Amino acid sequence: MSVVTDPARPAVVKSPGTPPAKRRRGSFGFNTVSPREKVVRYVLLVFVLLITIGPFLWQLSTSLKGSGEDIYTRIPRLLPAQPTFGHYKEVTDTIPVWDYARNSLVVAVLVVGGNVIGSSLAGFALSRLQFRGRRLVLGLFLATLVLPGEVTIISQYVTVREFGLANTLFGVALPGMIGALNVLLMYNAFRSLPIEVDQAAVVDGANAWQRFLYIGLPSVRGTISVVAIFAFIGAWDDFLWPLIVLTDPNKYTLTVGLQYLSGTFSNNPRLIAAGTMIAFIPIVIVFATLQRFFFKGVEEGAVKG
C-alpha cells in the first residue's frame, strides 16, 4: 500500500531544464511552476497563514502589552508600545502554573511511554506472528474505534475510582496508556515489512523477541514517532477527562487550571493571555522540533490508518 519514500530525503535541487531523475511523490504538477502560479500560491499561503497564526500572535502581543497601554483601541496594534514580561510573572505568582505544567508533563510522559511500548508489542504480535485468536483480537481493537471515548467516560471514571485512583495523576494517565488506534497503526506499519525478512532472520536463528527488536522496530520508526507525538499532544491538550477525574486544585493539569484563569482575571485580558501562552508555547516547541518525523510518518501512511 504505502510507497517507500526515499530514506535519505535528498534536498530538492532545482535545476532548470533537466527534469529530476525521480519525481517526488505528492507533486502532481509538472516540473516547473510558472512564475505567475508561484505568486498566486504564495499570496494564498500568506493569507491562510494570517488566519491560522494571527490569533496566536494577537494573544502573544496582548500578553506583552504594558499595564498602562490601552488594549481596547479601535485601531488594533500588534506590536506592544510598552513591552513587558510582567504579566507572566503576575500569573505565575497568583496561580501555580508551573505545578500545573509539571502535572501535565507527568501525565503526558506516562501516556507516551505506555503507548509506544504497549502498541508496538501488540502491533508486532498481531502482524508478524501467527497464532490462534489473532483475528478475534484484531477485530476487538477495530470494534472499539467505532465507540466515541465520551460515551464510556463516566463508567471509565467509575473504574478508575474503584482502583482508588480518582483524583490522582496516575488515574488521569492510566486509561489512555494503550490506545486501540495506536495498536492498529503499529499493526499496519509492521505489516508493510516483507515477511521474507523475518524468514531470513529465523534461518539465522533469531527468536521472536530479537526479530521485534532488531528487525521490526527499526523499520517502523516513522509510525512510532507519529504515535508518540499524537500521544503527547493528546495527553497535554486533554481537558474533559482530567476535569472529571481531578478535584484537588494541587493536582490540576494545565488545561484544567487554565479555565480558572478567565474567571480569576476576567478584568485583565493581558494576564489571561500570558497564562494561555505558557500552556501553548511548550507544545508548539515540541511539535516544531518533531514535525519532520511527523510529516515523514504521514507520507509513510500512518495517518490513513
Next chain:
Amino acid sequence: MRYHRWFTPWVLVIPALTWLLVFNLWPSINTVILSFTNARPIGGGHFVGLKNFETLLHDEQLRWALLNSVIYMVVCLPFLTVLPLLLAVLVEKKLPGITFFRTAFYTPVVASAVVVALIWQWILDDRGLVNGLAEKLGVISGPLPFLSDQWLLLLSAISLTIWKGLGYYMIIYLAALGNVGRDLHEAAAVDGAGPFRRFVHITIPGVRGTMILISILISVSALRVFSELFILSGGKGGPGGRDNSVVMLIQQYSQGFEGNLGYASALSIVLFFVTVVPMLVLARLNRRGAEA
C-alpha cells in the same frame, strides 16, 4: 509455519488486550448497567429501573443540546470537507518554505482546545479585536454579543471548531493526494484542462474515499463537541443552559453532590446513538457509491 512458542504472541498482546478489556469493553457494558442506577460521583447508588430514561424524555436541556449538535454538524460538514482539501492542494506542491506553511497551518490542531478557546474569547470579547475592527469600519454601531447571545455563541464555537480542524483534515487529504495519479493530471493538462477542471474531474474523484472518511470524522467530532462550547460559555452553557452539548451535560452530572452518574450514563447512551447513526449512514452511502 511457526517460528515461536505458542505463548509468545500472547505475552506481547496481553498488555494492550488488558487495557482494551478494562478501559474500553468493560466500561461500555458498565455504562448500560449504570444507566439503570442512581450512582453518585462519590460512590453508592442503587437500581432505579427506567427512571433515568423517563427523565431523558422530559429534559429540556437535552433537547437544546441535541438541536445544537445537529446544527453543529450541519454547519461544520460542508466547510470542513471542502476547505481542507483546497488547503491540501495549496500546500501539496513543494515550493521553497512549504514545510513552514504546513507546520503553521497545523498549529491550531496541536494547541489545546482550551488554549484556543481562551484566545477566541478575547478576540470575540465585547471590546475585543473583531468588535473593535467592525465598529471602526462602521459595519456595526454597538458590539455584537458573540459570547452572550444564544445563537451567536453557538456560531462562535462552530467557527472555532472549523478553524481548529482545518489543518487536521488538510493533513489527511495531503496523504490521500499523494495517491492520486500524476499521469492523469498530465494527460488532462495535455488535453487542455485547466487547473479548475482538473481539480473537479481528477482530484475530487481521486480522494473520494478519503472525503467520505473525513465527513464521518467531522460528523462524529461535531456531535462530541465539548471544550470549545464549555470555555466560550464560561462553563455555564450559555443563557439558560441553551448552549450545552450532550457531552457538556454528561460532564455536569459527573461531579459534585448534585451529580448523578446514573443519569450521566443514560445521556452517554443517547450520545452513542446520535454518533453511531450518522456514521452508519455515511458508511452506507460510501458502499453504495462504490458499487455504482
